[in-house]
Amino acid sequence: MPATLSHINLFFWLYHLFSMLNLKDAALLRHQAFINGVWVSAHPAHTFPVINPATQEPIALVADCAEEETRQAILAAQAALPNWRSKTALYRAQLLLRWRDLILENLDDLAYLLTLEQGKPLTEAKAEIKYGASFIDWFAAEGQRIYGDIIPAQTPGLRLLVTKQPVGVVGAITPWNFPVAMVTRKVAPALAAACTVILKPSEETPLSALALAELAHRAGIPSGVLNVVTGKNPEAIGKTLTESPLVRKLSFTGSTAVGKHLLQQCANTVKKVSLELGGNAPFIVFDDADLDDAVQGAIQSKFRNAGQTCVCANRFFVQKNIYPAFLEKLTESARQLKLGDGCEPNTQIGPLINQKALLKITNLVSDATQKGAKIHTGGNPLTGFFFEPTVLSDITSDMEIYNTEIFGPVAAISVFDTEADVIQRANDTTYGLAAYFYGRDIGRVFRVAEALEYGMVGVNIGVIGTAAAPFGGMKESGIGREGSKYGIDGFLEIKYTCIAGV
Numbered sequence: 001m002p003a004t005l006s007h008i009n010l011f012f013w014l015y016h017l018f019s020m021l022n023l024k025d026a027a028l029l030r031h032q033a034f035i036n037g038v039w040v041s042a043h044p045a046h047t048f049p050v051i052n053p054a055t056q057e058p059i060a061l062v063a064d065c066a067e068e069e070t071r072q073a074i075l076a077a078q079a080a081l082p083n084w085r086s087k088t089a090l091y092r093a094q095l096l097l098r099w100r101d102l103i104l105e106n107l108d109d110l111a112y113l114l115t116l117e118q119g120k121p122l123t124e125a126k127a128e129i130k131y132g133a134s135f136i137d138w139f140a141a142e143g144q145r146i147y148g149d150i151i152p153a154q155t156p157g158l159r160l161l162v163t164k165q166p167v168g169v170v171g172a173i174t175p176w177n178f179p180v181a182m183v184t185r186k187v188a189p190a191l192a193a194a195c196t197v198i199l200k201p202s203e204e205t206p207l208s209a210l211a212l213a214e215l216a217h218r219a220g221i222p223s224g225v226l227n228v229v230t231g232k233n234p235e236a237i238g239k240t241l242t243e244s245p246l247v248r249k250l251s252f253t254g255s256t257a258v259g260k261h262l263l264q265q266c267a268n269t270v271k272k273v274s275l276e277l278g279g280n281a282p283f284i285v286f287d288d289a290d291l292d293d294a295v296q297g298a299i300q301s302k303f304r305n306a307g308q309t310c311v312c313a314n315r316f317f318v319q320k321n322i323y324p325a326f327l328e329k330l331t332e333s334a335r336q337l338k339l340g341d342g343c344e345p346n347t348q349i350g351p352l353i354n355q356k357a358l359l360k361i362t363n364l365v366s367d368a369t370q371k372g373a374k375i376h377t378g379g380n381p382l383t384g385f386f387f388e389p390t391v392l393s394d395i396t397s398d399m400e401i402y403n404t405e406i407f408g409p410v411a412a413i414s415v416f417d418t419e420a421d422v423i424q425r426a427n428d429t430t431y432g433l434a435a436y437f438y439g440r441d442i443g444r445v446f447r448v449a450e451a452l453e454y455g456m457v458g459v460n461i462g463v464i465g466t467a468a469a470p471f472g473g474m475k476e477s478g479i480g481r482e483g484s485k486y487g488i489d490g491f492l493e494i495k496y497t498c499i500a501g502v
């Protein structure tokens with residue numbers, strides 16, 4: 001018998017009840033959009049399911065909003081702006097720090113929700129939430145240091161002042177791979193700079209963003225200052241945000257293809273745009289590297305979040321003398337990684353986000369092996385959305401895996417001979433987000449770091465993200481920087497005032 005609507009509703013209701021039992025605070029599981037301080041359903045009341053990628057089971061039904069709700073959120077953000085910007089930076093900082101405290105107090109619940117909807121192991125989910133909270137901490141302080149200038153005039157009687165003002169209403173579109181940290185990395189600087197925000201979280205992982213909104217509300221962040229619009233059609237919401245003249249800034253993290261599209265859509269209203277897009281990170285191991293360190297860094301860089309980060313090592317280049325030993329050790333370490341449901345305590349690698357991602361990785365590996373790559377471990381999709389941690393060698397530039405952002409747990413390794421050769425190969429891509437290399441020759445450390453055309457370079461380290469440092473890319477990897485003292489600039493306008501006659 002086909003399931004009727006009431007059967008489906010009953011199933012989800014029971015499922016919600018079950019899920020809520022696993023949360024200490026059941027009110028963190030929200031299903032509606034958050035507009036002007038109120039939880040609202042879509043009009044008409046359509047919903048879409050959020051799927052646990054480890055089990056392929058639905059976790060929740062979430063409001064499927066589109067143009068109308070996005071327009072309401074824009075109006076709410078615009079209306080909230082004058083009051084929010086009239087407050088002191090200290091006042092805003094105090095609310096932000098309260099938000100951070102509530103996030104940390106609810107770490108277990110937030111981590112559980114994050115793992116349920118995204119799949120990463122609970123330990124990684126907790127680390128991400130702390131990382132996310134650190135952006136709030138950072139920007140609460142940075143917002144209080146938005147200094148201007150007084151410029152010595154070149155004409156008598158004039159006073160030249162430079163002040164900084166909030167850009168205004170911000171549209172923020174965030175990805176599924178870091179459902180908490182990418183939200184706070186955008187929302188915290190925006191709010192600290194006295195902007196108001198409409199957040200569109202990924203349709204794969206809206207629950208974390210909604211829980212963050214609930215906590216922001218509890219922290220006392222005023223109605224309309226942070227709005228969250230969920231929906232399974234990102235195009236409809238994105239277009240409404242980009243076309244609106246009221247939205248003065250768009251901040252997007254996601255694929256380069258979508259980033260280019262949004263950039264074009266923003267052209268008509270000449271919005272400020274920050275884009276954190278795809279990467280094709282080289283991971284270079286020179287002969288004089290500490291082998292164990294290099295293998296450890298490679299494992300962290302490649303397999304964190306099942307290889308689903310924009311800064312994951314994508315192309316390994318290993319110098320010929322160290323190549324056999326590196327390959328052997330990396331293979332051994334990859335083989336030991338425990339794959340499973342992120343909610344299980346020993347899991348080190350969770351599933352991929354969905355079936356499409358699994359198919360992509362399967363095809364990349366198949367293309368590589370058909371063109372001569374050797375599999376040292378892994379190489380296979382498993383039941384559900386899981387893919388074995390995989391090490392491939394003999395990678396060549398004609399393989400798709402060499403030219404594509406992999407976004408999966410596959411290490412693709414090539415050998416190289418000289419420094420000049422590897423720099424040329426590392427830079428031979430349209431991407432320029434992150435690059436890594438291992439080696440101890442101090443002269444080469446500086447030469448290579450300077451020659452790599454990447455926004456971020458890790459030397460003898462495989463994970464480099466911190467709230468204190470500028471995150472972002474060159475070339476087609478993006479525009480602007482997030483985090484650090486630079487991360488607030490994109491939310492500010494510089495105003496020059498010339499005073500005469502006083």
Ligand code: SIN
Binds near residue numbers: 465
């Ligand atoms: C990303 O993949 O976009 C973020 C990764 C990070 O901050 O480490």
